Amino acid sequence: MSRLLVCPPDYFSIEYEINPWMRRSNAVNSDEAVRQWHHLMLVLEQDVGAVLERMKPVPGLPDLVFTANAGSVVGGTAVPSRFRYPERQREEAYFEDWFREQGYEVVTLDPGNFFEGAGDLLGFPDTWFGGYRQRSDIRVYSTLSDWFHREIIPLELVDNRFYHLDTCLCPLSGGDLLYFPPAFDRYGQEVLAERIAPSKRLVPPEAEALRFACNAVCVGTHVVLPAGCPETESLLTSRGYVPHSVPLDEFMKSGGSAKCLTLALD
Amino acid sequence: MLHDQETVLLQGHIIDSLILAKVLDTILMMGGTFDLQDMQIGKTREEPSRAKIVVRASSAKLLSEILHAIQPHGASVESERDCRLSAAPADGIFPDEFYATTHLPTQVRVRDKWVEVEGIEMDLGICVDTVRLTARTVPMGEVKRGDQVVIGREGVRVIPLQRPRDRDVFSFMESQVSSERPHGRVISDIAKRLVQLRIGFREGKAGSKALLAGGPAIVHAGGREALTWLIDEEFIQVLFCGNALPAHDMEVDLYGTSLGYGHAAGRVVPHGHEHHLRTINRIRAIGSIEAAVRSGVIKTGIMAACVRRGVHVVMAGTIRDDGPLPGVITDSLEAQAAMRAAIPGIGLAMLVASTLHAVATGNLLPATTPSVCVDVNPAVPTKLADRGSFQAVGLVMDAASFLRELARELGWRP
Numbered sequence: 001m002s003r004l005l006v007c008p009p010d011y012f013s014i015e016y017e018i019n020p021w022m023r024r025s026n027a028v029n030s031d032e033a034v035r036q037w038h039h040l041m042l043v044l045e046q047d048v049g050a051v052l053e054r055m056k057p058v059p060g061l062p063d064l065v066f067t068a069n070a071g072s073v074v075g076g077t078a079v080p081s082r083f084r085y086p087e088r089q090r091e092e093a094y095f096e097d098w099f100r101e102q103g104y105e106v107v108t109l110d111p112g113n114f115f116e117g118a119g120d121l122l123g124f125p126d127t128w129f130g131g132y133r134q135r136s137d138i139r140v141y142s143t144l145s146d147w148f149h150r151e152i153i154p155l156e157l158v159d160n161r162f163y164h165l166d167t168c169l170c171p172l173s174g175g176d177l178l179y180f181p182p183a184f185d186r187y188g189q190e191v192l193a194e195r196i197a198p199s200k201r202l203v204p205p206e207a208e209a210l211r212f213a214c215n216a217v218c219v220g221t222h223v224v225l226p227a228g229c230p231e232t233e234s235l236l237t238s239r240g241y242v243p244h245s246v247p248l249d250e251f252m253k254s255g256g257s258a259k260c261l262t263l264a265l266d
Numbered sequence: 267m268l269h270d271q272e273t274v275l276l277q278g279h280i281i282d283s284l285i286l287a288k289v290l291d292t293i294l295m296m297g298g299t300f301d302l303q304d305m306q307i308g309k310t311r312e313e314p315s316r317a318k319i320v321v322r323a324s325s326a327k328l329l330s331e332i333l334h335a336i337q338p339h340g341a342s343v344e345s346e347r348d349c350r351l352s353a354a355p356a357d358g359i360f361p362d363e364f365y366a367t368t369h370l371p372t373q374v375r376v377r378d379k380w381v382e383v384e385g386i387e388m389d390l391g392i393c394v395d396t397v398r399l400t401a402r403t404v405p406m407g408e409v410k411r412g413d414q415v416v417i418g419r420e421g422v423r424v425i426p427l428q429r430p431r432d433r434d435v436f437s438f439m440e441s442q443v444s445s446e447r448p449h450g451r452v453i454s455d456i457a458k459r460l461v462q463l464r465i466g467f468r469e470g471k472a473g474s475k476a477l478l479a480g481g482p483a484i485v486h487a488g489g490r491e492a493l494t495w496l497i498d499e500e501f502i503q504v505l506f507c508g509n510a511l512p513a514h515d516m517e518v519d520l521y522g523t524s525l526g527y528g529h530a531a532g533r534v535v536p537h538g539h540e541h542h543l544r545t546i547n548r549i550r551a552i553g554s555i556e557a558a559v560r561s562g563v564i565k566t567g568i569m570a571a572c573v574r575r576g577v578h579v580v581m582a583g584t585i586r587d588d589g590p591l592p593g594v595i596t597d598s599l600e601a602q603a604a605m606r607a608a609i610p611g612i613g614l615a616m617l618v619a620s621t622l623h624a625v626a627t628g629n630l631l632p633a634t635t636p637s638v639c640v641d642v643n644p645a646v647p648t649k650l651a652d653r654g655s656f657q658a659v660g661l662v663m664d665a666a667s668f669l670r671e672l673a674r675e676l677g678w679r680p
Contacts, residue, residue: 126311138285138340142278142314151311153283156339187284 002219004044005098005263007055009037009065014254018085019163021255033250037065040224040246040258047244048222053265055098061091066256067263068166070095071117074148078104081117084135107147115140118263119164121152124171127195128152131165153195155188161210166259170214172223176239178202178216178232180209202239204232212248212257226257270322270329271425273303274341277316281307286317289336298323298332318344349374349421351394351414358407363417364391367403368424369633374401375421386632387606392416405606407599436636436659449663449671456616456638456659457675460501463613467503473613479506479627480665481620485514485524489618489666490567491680492673497571501676504608505572505579506623509546509587509594512555512579515568517545546589554592555579580604584622606630614638619665621646628658640668 013028044050058064069088071080078099083089099106109115120136121144123129128150130141134157141152155165159182162168168183177196181189181203193201204213213232216225223241225232226248233243248257280286293300304318319341323329333343352361369388373380376399383392383401390403393413401416409415416422436455466474484493496502514524522529526538535541549558558564559573572579581594582601595601609630615637617624624639628650631637638659639647647660661668670678 133338138278138338139342142340145278145312145314149312151279151282153279154285154340155283156288185288187288191282191284 002049003051003053003265004217005053005055005067005070005265006041006261007065007067008057009033009251010057011059011062012037012065012251012254013062015062016085016087018087019255020161021253023253026253028250028253036246036248036250037261040248040261043224043244043246044217044219044262048217048219048224050217050219053102055094058091058094061094063088063254064091064094065251066119066254066260067095068256068260069117069119069164070263071099072115072121072144073099073104073118073263073265076103076105077107077148079107079109079115079117079144079147081119082109082111082113082115084114084116109140109143113137113140113143115144116164119166119260122165122169122171123150123152124175126151129165129169129171130154131157131169133157134160134163153191155191156185157183158185159183163255164260166215167212167255167257168209168214170216170218170259172202172218172236172239172241173220174200174239174241176200176202176241178204178214178223178236180204180206180214182206183209200239202232202235204229204235208232212252215257215259217258217262224258226252270324270326271423272321272329272333273344273346274319274321274333274336275316275344276319276339276341278314278340279308280317280340281315285339286315289319289339289341292336292339293319293321293332296323296332296335297328346375347421348376348378349394349416350418351396352417354409354411354413354415356411358409360391360406360409361415361417365416365419365422366390367392369629369631371425371632371634373423373425374416375423376401380423385606385610387609387630389629392422405602408603449661449668452638452659452661453668453671454675456614457672459614459636460496460672460676464500466613467500473611475503475611475613476501477504477506477608477612477615477627478502478618479615479620479623480511480618481508481623482510482514482524483619484511484665484669485518485568486527487619487664487666489669490515490518490524492666492669492678493568494566494571495673495678496669496676497568497575497577499676499678500575503577504612505568505577506605506608506627507579507581508620508623509581509583509590510542511620512569512581512591513542513546513589516549516555516558516564517542519564519567519570520545520548543588546591549591550589578608580608582623582626602626602630609635616640617646617650618668625649640665 012033014022014024069081071078080096114137116135120131130152132138132154138154141154145152162183169179208229211228212226213229216223221241223236224244227245236243299322301320303320306316308315367390372383381399381401385403387403390405392401393404394401463474463476518524521541523535523538523541526534528535552558555569556573559570564570583590583594583596612635617627617639639650640661640663642664644662651658651660
């Protein structure tokens with residue numbers, strides 16, 4: 001059974017601009033956002049069978065809804081994020097408190113070591129990938145690798161539209177990788193091509209990558225992704241996955257989609 | 267010469283991720299160079315690796331641009347400490363633990379800045395002016411009480427020599443001395459350097475002086491005319507020697523003998539062994555070599571050419587000297603200081619047929635100055651080459667043959 005941390009979008013809005021998707025003039029339709037979020041939760045709970053842990057939203061923290069950035073959870077240990085932008089740094093304390101209340105052993109990085117949690121640290125059971133350059137600092141991966149005794153391959157993110165690793169890369173349960181190569185530099189592309197067999201590499205067309213096709217939640221063979229990515233869905237189906245598309249346009253205005261709205265706890 | 271460099275550390279899964287390759291590629295693409303000083307590779311997939319990289323660039327600006335470019339990939343500048351200083355306890359005495367120099371370019375860290383040590387030479391101490399942010403070498407005998415002297419090794423870095431860009435014998439020295447190596451190519455490369463230096467010297471370019479340190483074998487063996495010609499043609503600007511070289515050189519002029527051997531006849535001349543003493547006595551009576559040349563008493567030879575061409579001559583005396591000639595410095599520390607003062611600006615040093623002066627000069631030279639040591643005894647060039655400089659060439663060869671071949675290469679037609 002898969003447990004996911006989520007946070008209702010009660011206070012979700014665009015109050016600042018810290019990625020190329022965010023424009024304050026492009027206001028969020030709050031009712032629509034709430035509808036989309038509940039639809040996503042319904043799919044996750046009923047179609048996918050995930051267990052949801054709901055965090056209490058906090059007024060004035062519009063991005064708390066993106067729980068992927070709460071931190072990283074490994075077994076009973078949680079490493080809370082250290083956000084690059086001050087606008088999101090105020091979320092750190094709430095995420096940290098939640099981890100403590102839930103009984104996680106909380107391990108913190110030194111201040112100044114930017115790390116944006118599961119937004120930038122993803123992986124297969126034996127190998128993790130760490131996105132850096134846009135938000136997280138490459139140096140944290142050597143610390144995390146020491147703490148968790150895992151291989152962490154840092155990958156440079158070179159396109160600021162794909163500012164978190166989870167916007168352009170999604171490891172799937174069967175060892176397949178859904179990813180968008182142009183978001184990485186040539187070294188990163190080479191590393192991924194070397195590690196993942198060609199048949200296991202699923203590359204969405206650019207138009208769908210820009211609709212956050214890779215910002216998907218994979219639980220078993222189920223893959224929940226934003227609506228509007230039919231080719232990606234076909235790719236997933238051809239590899240034996242069951243895609244579930246959910247309209248999440250209101251959250252895309254803020255630069256996030258299905259994966260950003262969840263944090264895998266187990 | 268300023269060498270801009272910084273040591274950076276890179277750790278984590280830097281190999282399989284190609285992060286190390288990316289950092290090294292970036293350094294090279296931006297025009298820098300690197301040395302992988304230390305590399306620890308993780309033994310398992312989970313274990314991280316660690317690399318210590320020395321980044322070098324031709325200017326401080328370029329270095330800073332390179333560091334700026336590689337830092338986001340995790341290359342962090344190793345934190346460095348200032349060098350430790352201690353006051354000299356008395357005149358002529360270094361503090362305990364003083365740092366002893368090598369002949370390689372050296373920098374010391376003073377108030378968070380790397381400062382080039384001026385006048386680098388082996389076996390000296392380093393004095394630091396913390397207000398002006400300067401550092402210079404100082405011989406033990408010249409340190410003054412209270413001078414701030416570098417102690418320990420922290421905050422001191424020695425810059426390995428880069429291979430010179432010129433593609434001649436000086437760029438490929440492997441510190442081997444052999445009597446079996448063909449000399450022609452080496453001599454022809456030295457000649458080319460001398461031509462370049464003379465052009466530079468005539469244009470007033472710094473570092474364009476050629477130095478010759480030589481012994482009396484030059485005269486005995488028949489290299490006097492060739493050396494005289496080289497000086498007259500302005501291929502040599504500085505001459506280091508003892509008492510004997512000038513004494514026998516002028517003996518030839520006055521008596522036609524060197525150490526009693528008739529130069530033309532090639533055999534001992536009756537009472538010839540007195541000639542060098544009479545020569546020395548004559549010059550002492552006149553007062554100086556220069557006066558002897560200017561008054562026409564000495565007309566030919568090495569010393570006459572030196573006076574005519576205004577060559578800077580340092581004559582350092584030794585314990586067995588006769589006389590000595592006026593101008594010979596008999597206090598060895600004073601002689602050392604006079605030689606040291608003549609070193610800046612030397613672009614090529616030729617150490618010919620004199621163990622004493624070759625080794626003394628070799629010790630005063632920074633490793634960056636190309637030098638050639640010529641001696642029939644392989645032990646001398648070997649001793650010099652063992653100093654570990656790329657640019658020290660050893661030739662096992664008779665002094666006269668060397669000088670004659672070199673002069674011929676440069677256009678001498680006896």
